[in-house]
Amino acid sequence: MKIGIAGGGPAGLYFALLMKQLKAAHEIRLLEQNSANATYGWGVVFSDRAVSFLENSAPDFHHDIKSNLEIWDKLVILHKGQPVAIDGSVFSGISRIQLLHILHEHCRRRGVELQFETRLTDPAIFSDCDLIVGADGVSSFVRQKYSAFFQPSLELRSNKYIWYGTPRLFDALSLIFRENRDGVFVAHAYRYNQTTSAFIVECDAATWKKAGFASMSDTESRTYCEKVFEKDLHGHPLLSNKSIWINFVVVRNRRWHHDNVVLIGDALRTVHFSIGSGTRTAFEDAIALAGAFERHGEDVHAALQRFENIRKPSADQLLEVAQKSVAWYENMRCLMHLHPIAFAYDYMMRGGKVDRESLRRKAPKFIAAYEAYAGPAREDRHSAIK
Numbered sequence: 001m002k003i004g005i006a007g008g009g010p011a012g013l014y015f016a017l018l019m020k021q022l023k024a025a026h027e028i029r030l031l032e033q034n035s036a037n038a039t040y041g042w043g044v045v046f047s048d049r050a051v052s053f054l055e056n057s058a059p060d061f062h063h064d065i066k067s068n069l070e071i072w073d074k075l076v077i078l079h080k081g082q083p084v085a086i087d088g089s090v091f092s093g094i095s096r097i098q099l100l101h102i103l104h105e106h107c108r109r110r111g112v113e114l115q116f117e118t119r120l121t122d123p124a125i126f127s128d129c130d131l132i133v134g135a136d137g138v139s140s141f142v143r144q145k146y147s148a149f150f151q152p153s154l155e156l157r158s159n160k161y162i163w164y165g166t167p168r169l170f171d172a173l174s175l176i177f178r179e180n181r182d183g184v185f186v187a188h189a190y191r192y193n194q195t196t197s198a199f200i201v202e203c204d205a206a207t208w209k210k211a212g213f214a215s216m217s218d219t220e221s222r223t224y225c226e227k228v229f230e231k232d233l234h235g236h237p238l239l240s241n242k243s244i245w246i247n248f249v250v251v252r253n254r255r256w257h258h259d260n261v262v263l264i265g266d267a268l269r270t271v272h273f274s275i276g277s278g279t280r281t282a283f284e285d286a287i288a289l290a291g292a293f294e295r296h297g298e299d300v301h302a303a304l305q306r307f308e309n310i311r312k313p314s315a316d317q318l319l320e321v322a323q324k325s326v327a328w329y330e331n332m333r334c335l336m337h338l339h340p341i342a343f344a345y346d347y348m349m350r351g352g353k354v355d356r357e358s359l360r361r362k363a364p365k366f367i368a369a370y371e372a373y374a375g376p377a378r379e380d381r382h383s384a385i386k
């Protein structure tokens with residue numbers, strides 16, 4: 001088969017790798033608009049210690065990723081200056097550029113043709129391909145080009161966020177809530193290598209407006225955020241990497257494929273970063289799509305239909321949790337009066353999928369602390385935010 005892929009993020013690269021692994025004779029060309037060394041942002045986080053969801057699909061790649069992970073075994077929620085630890089939460093992280101470099105190396109080793117600094121502007125370039133994959137991220141050109149068929153919906157959420165780095169090394173996945181005269185802020189902070197942590201600052205629209213970020217320079221924005229999180233940064237600066245304030249865009253598509261064109265990863269749908277699953281979802285799409293071709297050989301239509309049938313139910317479930325998580329952050333201001341333990345408990349309940357007993361099994365120390373504060377069990381599956 002001849003396969004053309006737009007986008008060299010985790011979804012496109014991993015799909016290329018898996019298809020080449022499936023059949024060395026496949027001719028695969030991947031176009032990436034950026035250079036091999038360019039990346040936005042800082043590090044990605046996975047909600048397990050060993051990215052075990054990658055173990056079966058490409059063991060050698062999994063081995064290389066695993067040996068480069070930073071691992072933390074707790075989540076800390078800091079509210080009113082008091083840290084509350086949620087035990088039993090294991091996470092791992094890696095810098096995005098390192099993840100991409102490992103993917104490049106494995107793609108090259110298997111014979112994928114990688115073309116960097118090449119932006120897809122005309123799908124005719126792939127006219128000789130049996131399969132065209134739109135793995136070109138949240139602003140996907142492929143999705144726009146065939147929008148009449150995919151029928152996408154794009155919803156701009158109201159919170160603003162900005163992705164910084166910092167040399168301050170956080171030893172847990174940390175959610176830090178701070179208030180000032182302008183409103184409420186949260187930082188999502190995690191160390192992803194020996195020298196740097198990712199530090200994503202988020203606030204609601206009213207806070208953003210009142211703080212005046214719209215007219216601030218990069219340095220002014222950083223200085224403002226350094227002041228908000230002064231006690232947490234321990235004198236370390238925030239680092240910018242073309243960092244800008246943006247709104248999260250929820251992407252959905254009514255159809256996942258059209259003729260021999262299919263969307264995967266963020267081009268297909270976005271998963272809010274607060275549930276730490278965007279990169280994982282991109283990988284899982286690649287695994288499911290390659291699995292469909294393993295099953296159906298070169299019958300592109302059957303494979304694309306199978307991809308959608310297999311993948312949609314679990315993806316939809318995750319999206320439901322992600323939407324509730326987005327809404328929780330948009331309304332966090334209403335919860336700031338809560339005691340830190342009650343606040344952390346509400347946070348853990350935000351997705352609506354966890355109840356107290358399942359949380360007790362996962363985080364017995366936290367639930368013991370919560371019950372010492374709030375009293376014994378009452379059935380409460382949901383956050384105060386609906």
Ligand SMILES: Cc1cc2nc3c(=O)[nH]c(=O)nc-3n(C[C@H](O)[C@H](O)[C@H](O)COP(=O)(O)OP(=O)(O)OC[C@H]3O[C@@H](n4cnc5c(N)ncnc54)[C@H](O)[C@@H]3O)c2cc1C
Nearest residue numbers: 007009010011033045119120136137265266273278279282
């Ligand atoms: C602030 C923030 C924090 C995040 N934190 C996490 C996290 O902690 N953990 C996690 O798992 N996920 C996280 N994510 C989500 C994660 O970054 C994405 O969900 C994931 O990278 C999706 O992979 P992808 O391959 O589909 O898309 P992308 O990684 O976006 O890759 C798409 C690629 O396509 C290229 N491209 C675009 N258009 C074209 C074109 N026309 N021609 C050629 N190339 C093109 C782009 O340059 C890009 O390299 C975060 C996202 C944000 C915004």
